[in-house]
Amino acid sequence: xVPVLLIIxxxxxxxxxxxxxxxxxxxxGISKPNFVGLLNYKNLLKxxxxxxxxRNILFFTxxxxxxINPLSLILALILNSKIKGRSAxxxxxxxxxxxxxxxxxxxxxIILAGDGLLNKVVDLLGVGGQEINWLGDYDKTPWALLFIxxxxxxxxxxxxxxxxxxxxxxxxxxxxxxxxxxxWTRFTRITFPLLMPAVTIVTFFQIxxxxxxxxxxxxxxxxxxxxxxxxxxxxxxxxAFQYNAAGYATTTGxxxxxxxxxxxxxQLRLTRSKEVEM
Amino acid sequence: MKVQAGSRILGTGLMFFVxxxxxxxxxxxILSSFKDEDHIFDPFYPPDFTNFENYxxxxxxxxxxxxxxxxxxxxxxxxxxxxxxxSMAGYVVSRSKERIFKWMYIVFVFAxxxxxxxxxxxxxxxxxxxxMMNTIPFLILIYLSGNVxxxxxxxxxxxxxxxxxxxxxxxxxxxxxxxTFVSIIFPLLMPATATVFVVEIFWYWNDFQGPLIYLSNGDVxxxxxxxxxxKSYVGTLSYSVTSWAPVSAICVVATIPILLFxxxxxxxxxxxxxxxxxxx
Numbered sequence: 121x122v123p124v125l126l127i128i129x130x131x132x133x134x135x136x137x138x139x140x141x142x143x144x145x146x147x148x149g150i151s152k153p154n155f156v157g158l159l160n161y162k163n164l165l166k167x168x169x170x171x172x173x174x175r176n177i178l179f180f181t182x183x184x185x186x187x188i189n190p191l192s193l194i195l196a197l198i199l200n201s202k203i204k205g206r207s208a209x210x211x212x213x214x215x216x217x218x219x220x221x222x223x224x225x226x227x228x229x230i231i232l233a234g235d236g237l238l239n240k241v242v243d244l245l246g247v248g249g250q251e252i253n254w255l256g257d258y259d260k261t262p263w264a265l266l267f268i269x270x271x272x273x274x275x276x277x278x279x280x281x282x283x284x285x286x287x288x289x290x291x292x293x294x295x296x297x298x299x300x301x302x303x304w305t306r307f308t309r310i311t312f313p314l315l316m317p318a319v320t321i322v323t324f325f326q327i328x329x330x331x332x333x334x335x336x337x338x339x340x341x342x343x344x345x346x347x348x349x350x351x352x353x354x355x356x357x358x359x360a361f362q363y364n365a366a367g368y369a370t371t372t373g374x375x376x377x378x379x380x381x382x383x384x385x386x387q388l389r390l391t392r393s394k395e396v397e398m
Numbered sequence: 399m400k401v402q403a404g405s406r407i408l409g410t411g412l413m414f415f416v417x418x419x420x421x422x423x424x425x426x427x428i429l430s431s432f433k434d435e436d437h438i439f440d441p442f443y444p445p446d447f448t449n450f451e452n453y454x455x456x457x458x459x460x461x462x463x464x465x466x467x468x469x470x471x472x473x474x475x476x477x478x479x480x481x482x483x484x485s486m487a488g489y490v491v492s493r494s495k496e497r498i499f500k501w502m503y504i505v506f507v508f509a510x511x512x513x514x515x516x517x518x519x520x521x522x523x524x525x526x527x528x529x530m531m532n533t534i535p536f537l538i539l540i541y542l543s544g545n546v547x548x549x550x551x552x553x554x555x556x557x558x559x560x561x562x563x564x565x566x567x568x569x570x571x572x573x574x575x576x577x578t579f580v581s582i583i584f585p586l587l588m589p590a591t592a593t594v595f596v597v598e599i600f601w602y603w604n605d606f607q608g609p610l611i612y613l614s615n616g617d618v619x620x621x622x623x624x625x626x627x628x629k630s631y632v633g634t635l636s637y638s639v640t641s642w643a644p645v646s647a648i649c650v651v652a653t654i655p656i657l658l659f660x661x662x663x664x665x666x667x668x669x670x671x672x673x674x675x676x677x678x
Contacts, residue, residue, distance in 0.1 A: 123483040124484060124486070124487035124546050124550055127539070128505060128509060128543065130543075131517075131540065131543030132508070132512065133505075136512065138520045139519065142520065149522075198413060203406075203409065203413060205410065208417075209414065210668065211664055212420055213417060215421060218600050218604075218660045219424075219653055220622055220653070221606060222606045222625050224423075227426060227649070228423065230430055231426060241441050244441070271423075280672065283671075283672030286672075332514070334514075335606050339626075353515045357515060357611070360518060360519050361614075366523075370519050370520070373517070373519070376513055377512055380511055380513065
């Protein structure tokens, strides 16, 4: 117990409290910090980069929740049925979840770059008129990154849904058979309500994961074009190490944590309230 | 019946087709690592599987082998410490009847959602004032701080399935608390240890942010940092912006060990993830 408490005290609680303190200072990382009150927070809310990074991250998070949940649930239902070769299928769909983000980013740059493989294939098939610049187009780049987030995360979420499906007692379905409940009714009345704990967990991980998005846009787009894929975590990194604005960087960090905290708490309340007791 | 069997075969075939589409990016990566730079973006150019030029470039980088060894060392040490400290913590948290458990649980969840960047500046300052910046021990401490909460929660969940009578019996036989834990409890927590082992290793192996920030002077490379820096390394050799062919090769080399690990442990990994989620 004691070692874990020490690690958590020294490397979670203490740094967090210091971060909160520095967020009220004009610290540049080297000289003595001066207390400036709420100035950093005021500036942050007027900081167009920060506002845009919040807009971007909301796009990715909402997109991930709205699209990953149904897709991974469908995948889980299929992979939990008596389909042949389901363990091989589970392996294939889970594969992107165990590969590092930096490798994934490099692969997708090769595929999606302006002169990349996807455009070449489209050209050769003769269906493309002009090349689509997936990583340099204001409208399309966020969608391209969202697609990669989906591809990477859907297998992982499906594993949790499969676990949820397997924890549903079989006799409930037998009772439903007797009552003549089949197909869609069976799903909406039994399967889905009893899956709510899995929905809670999957959504929680999607929110806390996507709001911290860092490696993927850093390597693939460096936040661009413009700032349409800039994320708050990238912004903190830039503020701390490129502009030497250490105090301001901690302000952004604390504010981001506050947002994650509030959204996670709201989500847990919302989905927990829909959970039913077995 | 016949129609049903037919549609089942069709459905299975369709799922395998979708799964194949899912793995296309990895196939692209492997093919790219066997192409020469001029044909990297030519989808129908046949790769030459006897041409290991790109792989030779990977091993020619002076930092590649140290990066590989560092990564293995970081994974091993972090895992051993995480298993030792969080098995004890999880056990105590789950056994204590006091309200501290509820309080600890909140701290654990908090530690779980806090972004690495929130405390980045303070960590950086701590590392500098302790003289530990750009060292492996410091990165390991950062990893532990980010993960012991999660691993302790896994251990706490598994401890609930161990009957209390075992400890009482041990106490009667004169076992001290530490002896009871080491010789009775820890062996019984093996399933939790296996879960922690297979779940956590991907995190340490694949992490890029930690080395990017805390090993930033480049004296202590890790594999993911090596991939990142390799782009500019090969860039200076071939005078192109990014030499994707050798970069693909290094991505393949850095992925093979963890991929093999995944293929051999996937049964435990997928089961462990699910169990952790239900018990946690």
